[in-house]
Amino acid sequence: MNSKSKPWIFTASCPSIVGTVDVVTRYMANAKNYIDEIHSFDDRESxxxxxxxxxxPGDSDFTEATFAADFAERAAxxxxxxxLARPEHRQRVAILVSKYDHCLNDLLYRYRTGQLNIEIPVIISNHPDLKPLAEWHGIPYHHLPISNETKPEQEAEIVKLLAEYDIELVVLARYMQVLxxxxxxxxxxxxINIHHSLLPGFKGARPYHQAWEKGVKMVGATAHYVxxxxxxxxxxxxxxxxxGHAQYPEDLISKGQDVERVTLFNAVRYHIEKRVFINGHRTVVFSN
Amino acid sequence: MNSKSKPWIFTASCPSIVGTVDVVTRYMANAKNYIDEIHSFDDRESxxxxxxxxxxPGDSDFTEATFAADFAERAAxxxxxxxLARPEHRQRVAILVSKYDHCLNDLLYRYRTGQLNIEIPVIISNHPDLKPLAEWHGIPYHHLPISNETKPEQEAEIVKLLAEYDIELVVLARYMQVLxxxxxxxxxxxxINIHHSLLPGFKGARPYHQAWEKGVKMVGATAHYVxxxxxxxxxxxxxxxxxGHAQYPEDLISKGQDVERVTLFNAVRYHIEKRVFINGHRTVVFSN
Amino acid sequence: MNSKSKPWIFTASCPSIVGTVDVVTRYMANAKNYIDEIHSFDDRESxxxxxxxxxxPGDSDFTEATFAADFAERAAxxxxxxxLARPEHRQRVAILVSKYDHCLNDLLYRYRTGQLNIEIPVIISNHPDLKPLAEWHGIPYHHLPISNETKPEQEAEIVKLLAEYDIELVVLARYMQVLxxxxxxxxxxxxINIHHSLLPGFKGARPYHQAWEKGVKMVGATAHYVxxxxxxxxxxxxxxxxxGHAQYPEDLISKGQDVERVTLFNAVRYHIEKRVFINGHRTVVFSN
Amino acid sequence: MNSKSKPWIFTASCPSIVGTVDVVTRYMANAKNYIDEIHSFDDRESxxxxxxxxxxPGDSDFTEATFAADFAERAAxxxxxxxLARPEHRQRVAILVSKYDHCLNDLLYRYRTGQLNIEIPVIISNHPDLKPLAEWHGIPYHHLPISNETKPEQEAEIVKLLAEYDIELVVLARYMQVLxxxxxxxxxxxxINIHHSLLPGFKGARPYHQAWEKGVKMVGATAHYVxxxxxxxxxxxxxxxxxGHAQYPEDLISKGQDVERVTLFNAVRYHIEKRVFINGHRTVVFSN
Structure with a gap:
């Protein structure tokens, strides 16, 4: 039965045919696994x-290996x-930043207080500015400067670091470089990237200035997969x-930062909790 | 597979034990019913x-009777x-009102335009004022005046009407009487009743005046089961x-009416779509 | 002092120079007019x-003419x-519609209940569908069909009607024609027009379909001056x-209608209450 | 004219009589002060x-003293x-905390990045836990333990510190003591105190648990003057x-922290920018 212990999380997707739910729930029942919550969705377009x-799990010896042995064939x-995500697994997340620290500060706060159940083994930046913040949290900080000429080498360095640190998710927390x-x-x-506009409005550079010029009454932020x-x-x-009219571009930037950090956090949390599925150009998000 | 045709909706609740999901999904699979969406939740407290x-349904002859025949025993x-709700079934809803018409007007608009997939066979009021609105929509309007002395008789009349019209859901759309x-x-x-405050704040009479006295920066509305x-x-x-400070009680009443009607509509829609379950003093709502 | 009686409303704009506030408030003081609320703003860009x-007014004989006589010279x-808007003045508003009635229905409801303190002497449409709704509210309904060929004539007819009915504000309440x-x-x-997207996103036709294709997590509406x-x-x-992902284009259309009607109402109310100033491509809105 | 330089801010209140606006704006005009924004309100109840x-200021020699010399008599x-608040003045703010650091962390972040234009000369707590956070920001941290017996002495210590540090505003950032x-x-x-409920709902201890028990669909926070x-x-x-139903009390606490910190920040910002006036049991807030 549902208890306070953190659950295992199973996620899957496949073409829509009869029996997709049953293949999952029948396995769960046979294994005496107790289902706390189930959510399925069939997209009629795709x-x-x-x-x-x-x-x-019903069995205290339950492991990913036993699950795979029993389930893989039917799933195929x-x-x-x-x-399949173990309750105790904490995803390894790398954060990329430039000079703005509002998103980084927010993620580190939630990481430090246990609100985001992840590991952050490395922070990477093209600027040295945020090193003290990283160090206060005890996280290695790699400063990899970049110029138009050195972009290929710098990106190769990043790729290498992501591999070395065994990274499962990269968060672009206002990393102000075009990849x-x-x-x-x-x-x-x-x-996951955070863009400081309600995409597809105001793509490209200086979206808050664009928004101010246009005289919009709402600014926003969009977290999306790269x-x-x-x-x-x-x-x-x-x-x-x-x-409102009394806010100038610099005010929009300041107000927008609160939206950016909360929106990015929500996206990272949904991803970490295995609530997001990529469905072509769109996503399915089983939010709670 | 998921199509544009309206689905059947199955809902259930029972004590938490292993196999509850399976008993449902296994039946669906055996019957070759195609599941568009499934949502389950186990409340760890209750x-x-x-x-x-x-x-x-997988079978074009599918009926409630065949479902019951096959499923009832295992469910027990x-x-x-x-x-089990048929796709073409439109719940029969009675609306009770007094003199305020903002909620009634909103529900009738959504009913008339098909946004609320219900029947409204009767409107009942303790005042004659809203009869023209009901008539324009072609709905019988019963004026049942009430006084402290006649309350038992008046309520008995309502109960009789609800039975005669075969009502499945009663909506108290600002019916200003203490039942x-x-x-x-x-x-x-x-x-379902709509109360014009964020319960449990400002219970009782004149909640907007209470809210104004208190100087709150937000007013609200609460839709709840009676x-x-x-x-x-x-x-x-x-x-x-x-x-804000520039709004007086009469402004709160006016602004609040927009919240009331949307909140009541949401609650009615959730109920109609079988998304709400009563769980002791609380509800489970599988919103979309 | 501030009382429950509706106030006169004075509005003005001019280039930013010293003394602009003083010229207004000094006049008010000299005339013994009691100021309930004042709001000024200097836009540093324009x-x-x-x-x-x-x-x-301090004087019971106060009229627009006496005001003009005393004030116009200094203002120049x-x-x-x-x-200058008289308390008892109700602006004369024409509503243009096509077939969608959610905005019209909302405006008429607020008009009928006194929430919108206006006159609606005429409703104009290129379709006959909404005539019964207009008639129930006792408002003349002009059906002016339009085709590509007849557009100049049809628009000339509208212009003529607006003049005949002495219209001060035109509301395009989902009038689905390109002017x-x-x-x-x-x-x-x-x-004032209502566009069913968060402009400048999703301009042009079928914005909800565009929004769905893009997989946005928010849809919106924009009310703007023509x-x-x-x-x-x-x-x-x-x-x-x-x-969310479970909403298809038709659901976005349905959900969006609630935003459209409230957004349009807000814009009309701000305009009627003289809270909106056009400032180049942008607006100043002294909302309350 | 309105420029990017920070403005002086004048605020005042007095009984409602004719001439209150004029006495202010006439002085401003005579002194050739340029008004960027003015907002007045007369509360008809009080x-x-x-x-x-x-x-x-129109005169580069403008000071508080010259203002007072010219203005005080008429104001009387x-x-x-x-x-009168100088543009360069940064209010001296003391923060009181216990063990929860979400509000403190948020205020310190905004302080460090210049979003809150204040001085924080001291942080006071009844627990030692948040000292490292204070120290990283270079702010003195006073640990003043408290028990029922020592409350009078501890509070006297706080009062002494507030005087020594010349504090203008005290922020109770989840200081979990009954004063x-x-x-x-x-x-x-x-x-300014932050209470973790939508007052007057759920006063007293453990408001999120109370809210969960009641099954509310919204939790909130209230920032108010002590x-x-x-x-x-x-x-x-x-x-x-x-x-929603899937959130238990511990989830409400976690979600609520985001509301608490933003609500407290908003209140502190309004206060610092001289936007808040106490009006009996209520406030007037000239928000932007």
Whole structure:
């Protein structure tokens, strides 16, 4: 039965056909796993099925290996892509930043206080400015300067670090660099970026200035997966803040930072809790 | 597979034990019913399980009777209380009002335009004022005046009308009468009331005046099931509106009406779509 | 002193120079007018001054004519454009619609219940569908069909009607026609349109479908003045609604209608209460 | 004219009589001070007038002393209580905390990055836990343990420290102690507390547990001035967060912290920018 112990989380997706739910829940019942929460959705446009299950194992010897041994074969019949997350597993997250620290400060605060159940083994920046903040939290900080000429080498360095630190998720916490297509491809699907506008409005540079020029009454932020199309990756979360005539671009920047950090946090949390599925250019998010 | 046709909706609750999900999904799989969406939740406090399934029958001869024949026995083993809603079924809803018409007007608009997929066979009021509005929508309007002396008779009349019109849900759309304990008991669990405050704040009379006196910066509304404890039934939905020093009680009333009607609509919609479960003094709401 | 009686409203704008506030408030003091509320703002970009004053006349013989006689000369020294609104004046508003009635229904409800203190002497549409709704409210309904060929004539008819009915404000309450440049110019500054997206995102046709394709997590609406640049007039108000993966384009349309009608109402109310000033491509809104 | 330089801020209140605005604006005009923004409000219930003016002095020798010399006499005729804030003045703010650090961390972040234009010369706590956080920001941290027996002495120590550090505003950033009536009186009007509920709902201890028990769909926070009536001081700002059935009390606490810190920040910012006036049990807030 549902208890205070953290659950295992099973997630999967596959083409929509009869029996997709049953193959999962029948296995759970046979294994005497107790389901705390289940959420499934069939997208009628992409004809694709998505499921997320929180459960407590019935058997104290339950492991990923035993699960795989029992489940993989049937899952293959459904062309099911699936993942299983241990309760005690803390994803290894690398944070990339430039000079703005509002998102970094927020993520580190939630990390330090246990609100974000992750490991942050490394912070990478093209500037040295935020090193003291990283150090106060006891996290290695790699300063990798970048110029147009050195971009390929710098990005290669980042890729190397991500591998060395065994990173599962990359968070671009206002990393103010345009990634090369090669880098975008490398990060496709496992990196989250925060853009400081309600995409697709105000793409590109200086979105708050664009928003002010246009005289909008709301500014916002968009957290999305990185893919090979700049500012066009699948959206995970968005947030807004109202603004008025008495606010100038610098005020929009200041007000917007609160939205950015909360929106980025929400996206990271959804990802960490295995609530997000990429569905073509869109996402399925089983939020709570 | 998920299509544009409206789904059947299965809902159930029972004590939390292993196999509750499986008993439902296994039946669905055996019957070749296609599950569009499934949502389950186990409340660790009440140790109770709740499930809602949208599905398309695999068999074109599928009926409630065949479902019951196949499913009831196994459900009984789990002490499962369950319901099945046909796609084409429109719940029969009675609306009770006094003189304020903002909630009634809103519900009738959504009813007329198909946003609320219900039947409204009758409107009942203790005042004659809103008869023209009802008539324009072609709905019978029963004017049942009430005084302290006639309350028992008037309530008995209402009960009779609800039976005659075969009502499944009663909506108190600002029906400004304190119901008798007997009437509350009669309506327990199948009547929704809108209270014009963020309960439990500002219970009782003139909540906007109370809120203004207190100098709050937000007013709100609460839609809840009627039960035997006035203003204390299980909450289904709440909404808020910000207010400032330049707003007087009459402004709060005016601004609050927008919150009331949207909050009441949300609660009615959740109920109609079988998204709400009463869980002791609380509710489980599988919102979308 | 501030009382429950509705105030006169004075509004003005002019280039930013010293003494702009004083010229107004000194006059008010000399006339023994009691100021209930004053709000001024100097926009540092356009170097323009905006002021709005609610006041109770000190002299029971106070009229617009006496005000003008006393004030106009000094105002001219500041190149001040000013307006004075009588408490009892109800602006004459024409509503243009096509087939969608959610905005019209909302405006008529607020008109009927006194929440919008206006006159609606005429409703104009290119379709006959909403005539019964207009008639129930006792408002003349002009059906002016339109085709590409007849657009110039139809628009000329509208212009004629607006003049005949002595209209002060035109509200395009989902009037699904692209106005000709000539018509836009005619309506410049005294017509409010509701666009069903958070402009400048999703301009043009079928914005909810565009939004769904993009996978946004929020849809919205924008109320703006008509000017000679389609979908680019100065923004008065914006509103949003959150959406998720389980909502298809038709659901976005349905959810969005609630935002549209509230956003349009807010814009109309701000305008009617003389809270909005056009400031180039932007607006100043002294909201309350 | 309005420029990017920070303005002087004049604020005043007095009984509502004719001429209150004029006495201020006439002085400003005579002194050739340029008014960037003016906001006044007359409360018809308390019959009290409130005004806030942002301005740029016309004379480069402008000082508080010259202002007072010229203005005080006329202000006295109106029984006007007034204040003048220099652009470069940074209010001296003391923060009181216990063990929860989310509000402290947020305020320190905004202080460090210049978003809150204040001095924080001292942090006081009844626990030693947050000393490292204070030290990283270079702020003296006074650990003053408290017990029922030592409360009078401990509070006397706090009062002494506030005087020594020349404190203008005290922020109770989740200082989990019930202040003595004497202490409340001492802090009346110049201390801001954050309560973790939408007052007046859920007063007293463990408000998130109370909220969960009640099954509310929204939790919130209230920032208010301390006065002699616990949890009843004039409200400055409120914020909310939606919650659902899947959130337990510990989740409400976690979600609520985001509301608390933003609500407290808003209240402190309004106070610092001289936007808040106490009006009996209520406040006037000229927000932007």
């Amino acid at each position: 004809q694709r099925f998505f499921i997320r299950v929180e459960f407590q 019949e459904f062309s099911m892509e699936w993942q 090369s297509p090669k880098m975008c491809e490398h990060l496709d699907g496992w990196a 893919n090979n199309d700049l500012d066009e990756g699948p959206i995970i979360a968005q947030g807004i803040q109202t603004v | 140790q109770r399980f709740f499930i809602r399934v949208e599905f398309q 083993e789990f002490s499962m209380e369950w319901q 008798s304990p007997k009437m509350c008991e009669h309506l327990d669990g199948w009547a 039960n035997n404890d006035l203003d204390e039934g299980p909450i289904i939905a709440q909404g808020i509106q910000t207010v | 170097q323009r001054f905006f002021i709005r004053v609610e006041f109770q 020294e500041f190149s001040m454009e000013w307006q 000709s440049p000539k018509m836009c110019e005619h309506l410049d500054g005294w017509a 000017n000679n640049d389609l979908d680019e007039g100065p923004i008065i108000a914006q509103g949003i609604q959150t959406v | 019959q009290r007038f409130f005004i806030r003016v942002e301005f740029q 005729e109106f029984s006007m209580e007034w204040q 003595s009536p004497k202490m409340c009186e001492h802090l009346d009007g110049w201390a 006065n002699n009536d616990l949890d009843e001081g004039p409200i400055i700002a409120q914020g909310i967060q939606t919650v």
